Amino acid sequence: MLSRTADHMYWMSRYIERAESVARLVDAHYRMSLLPHTPQTLADSLGETMKALHMDEAYKQKHSSIEPRAVFEFITLDRDFTGSIYSCLRCARENARAVRGSLTSELWETLNSTWLDARSQIVRRSAAQIDIGQFVEWVKERSHLTRGVTIGTMMRDEAFHFTRIGTFLERADSTARILTAHQGDLVPGADAGVVPDPFQWSVLLRALSAFEVYRRVYRDVITPSRVAQLLILRDDMPRSLLRCCKEVYINLKAVANEQSAETERRAGEMHAMLHFARMEELNAGGLPQFLEQFLAKLDDLGHRIASDFLVPPAEA
């Protein structure tokens, strides 16, 4: 397939996944904002989250302090901020439109009407009139629908694999950043003595659809090392780092070309490392350092995929 087509497919699915990830974070915080708690806890959590997602600088340019409603509106609806859900949906649709002929019509129509609906919901009303909780719920549903249509209608060819690579690279990135935002709560010392903050835990777990899973898997109180285990090393947890790396590796192998051997090796290495790792080792080296390295490797992988497949050097 055309390199440019693969590039658009890859970014289309990255953007829709990113929209979902942001929607999940907003959703989790929004629910908590409705419960009684100290306002500072919510503001701190939002602050850490924006920092981990590199949204804090852009936010500070518009607002002087962290005020939950302002944060929600900024990262959900802001039409100028490139990281907002609104912008992600627009970019997903623009990438899809550039290759609409290579998408199934069901997939194109899903992405197109998601964008048209989002635009009319946001453009017709002032931000204050929008029910943020309902909106992000809707974004999650549209992302689920898009993924379902992708899996249910696309041929299992290169186009499909590049779409999947985009999805899982983005998801790995998102999970790693959410973990980064909560790394303070994940230090093993928190197991003993300090009472873990239930508010923080539920935000983290809900944002990753892991709250119910945790209960089912551990049937016990929430402890930092189990949370980390679940979100980093569990193969059957769809948003864990291991699962995402495994999917990236599998899909990358399916599209291998003459120059992609090294990229494939590095993806395999990331997968193998997580596959055979134990939580104790990760903790011994320091979880923050681990997450930082992981994000750097992910970034490297993204660049390598781009130059091997998506935007090949001028003349082959």
Next chain:
Amino acid sequence: MLKTPYDEMYLKGNAGRAHYLGYSRWLEGQVGDRLAQKRAEADALFHRVGITFAVYGQDEGAERLIPFDIVPRVLPHEEWIRLEAGLKQRVRALNAFISDIYHDQQILKAGVIPAEQVLCNSQYRPEMQGVDVPGGIYAHIAGIDIVRDDTGEFKVLEDNLRVPSGVSYMLENRKMMMRLFPELFSANRVAPVDHYPDVLLDNLRSVAPIGVADPTVVLLTAGAHNSAYFEHAFLAQQMGIELVEGQDLFVRDEAVFMRTTQGPQRVDVMYRRIDDDFMDPLVFRPDSMLGVPGLMTAYRAGHITIANAIGTGVADDKSIYPYVPEMIRFYLGQAPIIGNVHTWVLRNPVDREYVLAHLPELVVKEVHGAGGYGMLIGPASTLDEIENFRRQIIATPERYIAQPTLALSTCPTFVEAGLAPRHIDLRPFVLSGREVTIVPGGLTRVALREGSLVVNSSQGGGTKDTWVLES
């Protein structure tokens, strides 16, 4: 001053024409606001499917629908048979003409067309002189604009031999009609059109460079911001070929390759939807970012087929149009089946004198104008506009032609106030390759403003489904 236009559906006294009876009876049976509902449904569907064209310079993502009218334009079988024969004849002659111009120029030597009018035309491409193309076919896809005058006679208004567009609307309009009114199709014998992409692909494959057994065909687009992008993406998808942009292609050793995820892949046939000027910055406009540097070298070496060929504009220019009936006689030795609209060529003093004396009743067109721009419709213009045009004609007469103001035929159309007659034309798409084929019908365009004769979508035109009835 205007003659009474021919009504496609009704005879004088409001009796339905025979071929429209099936439809008009159904129409009378529609109660309440069913039609209005169906029209709203059609709009919503077109938006969702994204059958839109980009509007330049507006708010982010502003895209507009080309209005679709739910009343079909119906052509009886016998009329179509004659039209089809006339269109094939005309396009054969046009292809023979282009081939002749880029080889021996017999028609110029015979004095049928003044040589300077061809060779000094900006659409004449000296780069094509002596270049052989597969099958001698230049205009592989031709859109011939047909109108019906007040006597009911079909006339050719314009030939489009460069990158004619609109065929996707022909296909989508049919799909929409079948979805909205399935009962109409079980009650009427409407010739199908949905095989057009198959015929087009077969046609493109048939003109591949000699010796290429299984040609790779691509569609070259200017990109997602082009106003006709929907059609490019649609056709590429329907044919199952790659939709490429200039940046996806490169030339090596006089051959064209596309960049794929598995390395370079050779391209044999290019269905291009950008103008000659932008095709190769090394030969034509150097500032073009849309084309492929070196493309002409590969083309002249015969290593790729470009459809339509470079240089077809020399045959669809409005200054050449008056000579097409002569071309048919010259190359085919036949009388034209469909005639031209009478045309005065203003470079010619006798014609000019007549036109300047009758401006308020004529249509004056710029030779190189397109899209309904740069024209004067005498009866609909103010005195100032007419005088302004008069000055321009006197200054540069060779830039203009004139035609009588045609009473284009009308077809009932769904407007705000209900059903009302609106002027229409017809653009059938003629495919030339191993043979000449036409999918029955074409795109019917309709001028939605009352009294307007301009059917172009950029000027408030809409489209209709076009039915050719089977015998």
